[in-house]
Amino acid sequence: MQINDEYIDELFARKLGDMETTPPNDGWLRIENELNHRSRMTRRFWLAAASFALVLSVAATVVYIQTNAVMDKDTTTAVLEKGLQQYKQQLPTINNGDSATQLEEEQPIVLQGENNTPQGEAPMGTATATSPASVDPTALRNEDDIVIPGTAETQSVSTIPESAVAVSDIREDTEIASDIPVYVDSWDEILRMQPIKANRLGMMSNKLARPKWEVSGEKTEEPIVVAMPSMPVYDDIAYVDATNVSTKSQPRNRWEITGQFAPMYSYRAISSVPDGTNKSDFDDAESPLLAYSGGITVAYRIFNRLSVQTGVFYSQMGQSINSVTPVPNMYITLSSNNAYTKNFVNTSTGSVTVASNVKSDANTTYASYFNAESQSVPANTVAATNVSSPSKYRLIERIDYLEIPVMLHYKIIDRKLNFYVLGGISTNVLISNNVFVDNGSELVKGGSILMARPVNYSSTLGLGVGYQITGNLSVDFEPSFKYYLQSYTTNSQIISNPYSFGLFTGIIYRF
Amino acid sequence: MTDLFSDIVRRCKRGDRKAQESVYNLLAGKMFAVCLRYCANYEEARDVLHDGFITVFTKIGQFHNVGSFEGWVRRIFVNHALELYRNKAKLTVVDGIDDNDRHFAAPEEDDEWGAYQLTEAELLAMVDELPQQYKIVFNLYVIDGLSHKEIGEKLGIAEGTSRSNLLRARSILQKQINDKVNSVSYKKQCK
Numbered sequence: 001m002q003i004n005d006e007y008i009d010e011l012f013a014r015k016l017g018d019m020e021t022t023p024p025n026d027g028w029l030r031i032e033n034e035l036n037h038r039s040r041m042t043r044r045f046w047l048a049a050a051s052f053a054l055v056l057s058v059a060a061t062v063v064y065i066q067t068n069a070v071m072d073k074d075t076t077t078a079v080l081e082k083g084l085q086q087y088k089q090q091l092p093t094i095n096n097g098d099s100a101t102q103l104e105e106e107q108p109i110v111l112q113g114e115n116n117t118p119q120g121e122a123p124m125g126t127a128t129a130t131s132p133a134s135v136d137p138t139a140l141r142n143e144d145d146i147v148i149p150g151t152a153e154t155q156s157v158s159t160i161p162e163s164a165v166a167v168s169d170i171r172e173d174t175e176i177a178s179d180i181p182v183y184v185d186s187w188d189e190i191l192r193m194q195p196i197k198a199n200r201l202g203m204m205s206n207k208l209a210r211p212k213w214e215v216s217g218e219k220t221e222e223p224i225v226v227a228m229p230s231m232p233v234y235d236d237i238a239y240v241d242a243t244n245v246s247t248k249s250q251p252r253n254r255w256e257i258t259g260q261f262a263p264m265y266s267y268r269a270i271s272s273v274p275d276g277t278n279k280s281d282f283d284d285a286e287s288p289l290l291a292y293s294g295g296i297t298v299a300y301r302i303f304n305r306l307s308v309q310t311g312v313f314y315s316q317m318g319q320s321i322n323s324v325t326p327v328p329n330m331y332i333t334l335s336s337n338n339a340y341t342k343n344f345v346n347t348s349t350g351s352v353t354v355a356s357n358v359k360s361d362a363n364t365t366y367a368s369y370f371n372a373e374s375q376s377v378p379a380n381t382v383a384a385t386n387v388s389s390p391s392k393y394r395l396i397e398r399i400d401y402l403e404i405p406v407m408l409h410y411k412i413i414d415r416k417l418n419f420y421v422l423g424g425i426s427t428n429v430l431i432s433n434n435v436f437v438d439n440g441s442e443l444v445k446g447g448s449i450l451m452a453r454p455v456n457y458s459s460t461l462g463l464g465v466g467y468q469i470t471g472n473l474s475v476d477f478e479p480s481f482k483y484y485l486q487s488y489t490t491n492s493q494i495i496s497n498p499y500s501f502g503l504f505t506g507i508i509y510r511f
Numbered sequence: 512m513t514d515l516f517s518d519i520v521r522r523c524k525r526g527d528r529k530a531q532e533s534v535y536n537l538l539a540g541k542m543f544a545v546c547l548r549y550c551a552n553y554e555e556a557r558d559v560l561h562d563g564f565i566t567v568f569t570k571i572g573q574f575h576n577v578g579s580f581e582g583w584v585r586r587i588f589v590n591h592a593l594e595l596y597r598n599k600a601k602l603t604v605v606d607g608i609d610d611n612d613r614h615f616a617a618p619e620e621d622d623e624w625g626a627y628q629l630t631e632a633e634l635l636a637m638v639d640e641l642p643q644q645y646k647i648v649f650n651l652y653v654i655d656g657l658s659h660k661e662i663g664e665k666l667g668i669a670e671g672t673s674r675s676n677l678l679r680a681r682s683i684l685q686k687q688i689n690d691k692v693n694s695v696s697y698k699k700q701c702k
Contacts, residue, residue, distance in 0.1 A: 015631045019541070028532060
């Protein structure tokens with residue numbers, strides 16, 4: 001009887017369909033190890049993500065608080081403007097009689113002669129100003145200490161002296177002699193005053209210039225301005241010696257967010273090798289890798305020139321191993337010690353596995369030009385005798401880190417074009433560890449570095465130049481050198497420290 | 512079988528390592544046989560077994576208790592083996608014709624009973640000797656029940672190529688079975 005197709009199909013389907021066979025002894029152990037490793041990596045990833053989220057949350061909170069403060073100021077300005085309008089309706093003419101003369105003589109200005117009462121004792125319906133000369137400037141740090149003088153009825157005002165300069169006309173580059181009277185022509189100007197103006201105007205910083213609200217006449221729901229901005233009271237205040245008044249001007253734009261990217265030159269420095277091996281063998285067979293890095297940093301300005309920054313970066317590291325030779329498995333079988341050699345390539349970073357999917361055929365395995373750690377016969381010797389035409393392959397080891405830096409950043413020149421130095425340490429969490437095989441025509445992923453260190457630490461030193469495009473936006477160029485404190489692997493007999501050199505470019509936003 | 516696995520699967524979804532080990536112990540034998548059928552050698556099969564179980568345990572959340580759990584796992588292993596084959600095919604130029612590509616004549620004397628006496632290991636060894644692409648097409652069509660159209664899509668080959676590969680695989684197996692059952696030692700063994 002001839003076996004027909006259907007019978008063959010049925011025979012194989014029945015017998016092989018539910019066939020069971022003994023799996024490898026270490027099957028579950030290997031799976032369990034990898035599952036544990038993945039769990040650890042997942043935990044680290046979420047930890048890093050949580051840290052980053054925390055940093056962002058803190059930054060967002062600070063921004064929110066600052067924004068609210070600005071809004072509060074704007075609201076105050078609106079109320080003041082409203083009060084000013086009300087006042088103007090009540091008091092069409094303003095008399096500012098003797099301010100200019102008094103100012104020139106630097107005499108105390110008492111604006112409201114009739115109702116001048118001691119500070120803090122202003123009766124309802126009146127407000128009192130204490131002239132600069134009669135008040136200890138340090139006592140004026142609290143806004144509650146400032147009492148705007150007079151009611152509408154008691155103001156003694158006339159026209160503003162011709163020599164007086166309006167605050168709104170003062171710019172940062174304006175130089176005004178100290179004997180020139182300055183008057184405030186807008187409440188808005190008071191609140192928006194720049195530090196230079198605040199200095200010129202003495203205690204009229206944003207905070208101190210806020211008047212204490214006193215109601216003229218009966219108390220009403222709406223506050224009423226009891227002194228016009230253009231009144232000499234402010235001219236007087238302008239002559240308070242600013243050096244004696246604490247005007248704590250907070251540096252603006254303390255926060256920075258930077259996005260950076262860099263091509264990286266990555267290699268390693270071998271500091272010691274085991275007996276019987278030569279450092280030069282590794283240097284001959286291995287070469288640097290061109291990789292890249294990119295990420296986001298958040299910086300906080302501690303002082304005018306000094307910032308501390310952190311963030312999250314993705315950093316590639318690695319090297320390439322040249323002259324990797326496919327070797328017949330026959331050699332491996334005959335070898336007295338084949339456990340370490342089969343599908344393994346020894347490099348300065350330790351051992352690399354080459355997955356079976358990249359083998360050119362089932363009878364071939366890989367070996368490096370040197371086998372320092374295995375102390376076996378150099379594979380190239382075998383290849384020369386057992387392989388008729390050995391082709392050279394190249395392995396690329398690539399380690400991907402999630403980097404969390406903590407850096408100090410100091411501006412040497414703090415101008416529109418600024419120069420700075422930076423330095424600090426980074427925690428590098430291993431994301432992936434891959435070995436690629438370059439067979440001359442394409443790059444195939446397969447294999448990994450054994451016992452790769454899950455967390456490594458690095459130190460960074462860099463120089464940078466930045467250019468301010470607008471008030472909040474800058475670009476920077478930052479060459480930096482990074483040196484890892486530990487080798488890639490935990491078990492290598494060769495002590496090596498990876499390092500990289502990167503040319504970072506980025507965009508900075510200040511807020 | 513679904514009931515047997517339902518509780519274990521639930522625990523596996525929570526990441527229970529003991530439950531995962533139970534799944535491995537229950538299915539590793541069958542899945543390793545699947546790997547051996549599809550892979551070129553023992554090492555590849557071992558790698559596919561490893562990668563397959565990692566995928567099973569990391570993607571188990573995607574199994575919604577619809578259909579057989581074992582069938583879902585088996586598909587993962589078959590897909591892993593095929594992925595390995597496709598990756599490997601990128602590196603190695605597979606010759607379209609080799610010594611095994613010739614048509615073999617039908618056996619002169621066939622004995623179905625004798626063939627039935629062949630053990631699983633002997634049949635597996637015969638399948639293992641097939642050229643890789645024939646082996647995969649034969650496994651997919653005969654044992655895992657895929658159509659030629661589906662095989663063509665999975666392997667990126669024409670439907671006609673799949674048919675041709677299957678015919679050649681059958682021819683080779685037919686000859687091997689004939690040689691085996693007609694061998695003197697085998698006849699003695701059967702007696």
